[in-house]
Every structure is written in C-alpha cells, then in structure tokens.
Amino acid sequence: MRKIVIAGNWKMYKTQAESEEFLQGFLPHLQETPEEREILLCPPFTDLSALSRNLHGSRIQLGAQNVHWAEFGAYTGEISGPMLTEIGVRYVIVGHSERRQYFGETDATVNLRLKGAQKFGLTPILCVGETKQQRDAGETESLIISQLDKGLINVDQENLVIAYEPIWAIGTGDTCETKEANRVIGLIRSQLKNPNVPIQYGGSVKPSNIDEIMAQPEIDGVLVGGASLEPESFARIVNYH
Numbered sequence: 395m396r397k398i399v400i401a402g403n404w405k406m407y408k409t410q411a412e413s414e415e416f417l418q419g420f421l422p423h424l425q426e427t428p429e430e431r432e433i434l435l436c437p438p439f440t441d442l443s444a445l446s447r448n449l450h451g452s453r454i455q456l457g458a459q460n461v462h463w464a465e466f467g468a469y470t471g472e473i474s475g476p477m478l479t480e481i482g483v484r485y486v487i488v489g490h491s492e493r494r495q496y497f498g499e500t501d502a503t504v505n506l507r508l509k510g511a512q513k514f515g516l517t518p519i520l521c522v523g524e525t526k527q528q529r530d531a532g533e534t535e536s537l538i539i540s541q542l543d544k545g546l547i548n549v550d551q552e553n554l555v556i557a558y559e560p561i562w563a564i565g566t567g568d569t570c571e572t573k574e575a576n577r578v579i580g581l582i583r584s585q586l587k588n589p590n591v592p593i594q595y596g597g598s599v600k601p602s603n604i605d606e607i608m609a610q611p612e613i614d615g616v617l618v619g620g621a622s623l624e625p626e627s628f629a630r631i632v633n634y635h
C-alpha cells in the first residue's frame with residue numbers, strides 16, 4: 395500500500411508571523427482529513443522553528459526546501475541535516491527545478507543531497523520534470539529517466555518520495571493533463587527498484603483540479619506551491635474527495 399503525501403512548498407513566501415497566522419486558519423480543517431494522508435508543510439528555514447513549536451502534537455509534518463550533504467562545515471548559506479532534525483523537520487525537498495534553474499543544482503549535487511538527507515534521518519522529496527522545450531522536442535521520457543538514473547545512485551528507495559513537476563506547469567495555471575501526469579508517473583515508477591515509493595504530481599495544483607488529479611491511479615499525492623499559501627485553499631486540497 396503506497397502512502398499518500400500532500401505537501402505545501404511555500405518557496406520564499408511567509409514571515410514567521412504570517413506562517414503562524416496560516417496555521418490558525420488551517421489547523422481546524424484537519425479534523426476532516428483522513429488519517430492515512432501525510433500532510434506536510436515546507437516553509438522557509440526561518441519559519442521552521444516556530445512552526446515546529448506550534449505544531450507540537452499536531453499531525454502536520456515539517457519539510458525543509460534544501461539540505462547540504464555534510465554534517466557541518468564552511469558552506470556559507472547552506473543548512474545541514476542535523477540542524478533540521480534537531481528542530482523536528484522530517485522531510486526535505488531536493489532538486490526542485492527552481493534550485494536547478496537559478497542556483498546551479500545538478501543531478502550530481504542532487505544525488506549528494508539525497509544521500510546526505512537520508513544519512514541524517516530525513517526523507518527527501520526528489521523533484522524531476524521537463525521544460526516545455528524538452529517536452530516539445532519529445533525528450534520528456536529520456537530526460538526524466540536520466541534525472542532518475544543520476545539522482546538515485548546509491549539512494550535508499552525505502553525512505554524516499556518523488557515529485558513529478560513538469561516545469562512548464564509550475565506557477566503558470568497550466569496544469570499537465572491528468573492522464574498525461576498519470577502516464578509519466580507510471581513511467582517513473584517503472585524505473586524504480588521499490589514500486590511503493592510515493593510519487594507526487596506538482597504544477598498548478600489547485601482546489602478546482604485536486605479531485606481529478608488524486609483520482610489517477612499512479613498519483614500518490616501532490617506538491618503544491620501557490621495554492622498552499624492560503625489556509626482555505628490548502629485545506630480543500632488536503633481534504634480532496
């Protein structure tokens with residue numbers, strides 16, 4: 395039985411005060427959320443401690459948006475696994491397309507971060523996905539297989555989540571057609587040693603399309619950007635029918 399994982403990636407949005415305000419509006423909606431759904435918030439680093447304190451006793455899990463592979467060291471601007479687990483963080487997003495595009499993340503550094511996350515007790519969420527240009531050139535399958543091949547070298551597939559995020563669907567309102575997302579996620583699953591790895595879809599997920607997305611048999615959850623920033627909108631997503 396594959397786990398359902400629904401994650402909000404807040405990217406570089408929300409101060410601590412705003413994150414606490416979000417929780418007040420969001421937590422009451424969780425009373426309707428079926429127990430088996432893993433609900434996850436991935437705020438900026440500065441919000442993690444405060445949220446961790448406020449979430450004590452709640453079913454919400456915390457995720458970071460990046461992690462370095464070393465335990466500590468002279469790596470200005472980076473954060474280590476032990477720093478995250480100490481404050482109750484359980485998950486971390488690795489290889490998001492925005493990290494690959496703007497901050498030089500490569501399949502090789504993604505691989506190091508995945509292994510580093512696991513070494514220090516975090517569950518990584520590996521993001522893969524193609525650009526519009528790659529899709530139009532018929533390269534979607536080969537690109538994704540290559541990202542998986544290089545990213546997953548010596549990675550433990552028992553402690554892993556994967557997110558398929560077509561880059562052209564991120565923040566654009568242009569959701570990937572659900573059957574196509576299901577097909578690509580099936581392809582991703584066929585490449586894995588462990589077929590029970592939860593695989594999410596990400597890219598313009600919103601209250602109006604969540605039910606259709608989650609009705610697809612290969613899709614085990616969603617990684618939500620913009621629509622996770624408002625309590626009511628994210629509540630509708632976690633409480634999909």
Ligand SMILES: O=C[C@H](O)COP(=O)(O)O
Nearest residue numbers: 403564565597598619620
């Ligand atoms: O990590 C989340 C994705 O980048 C999706 O963002 P979006 O829901 O705003 O399209």
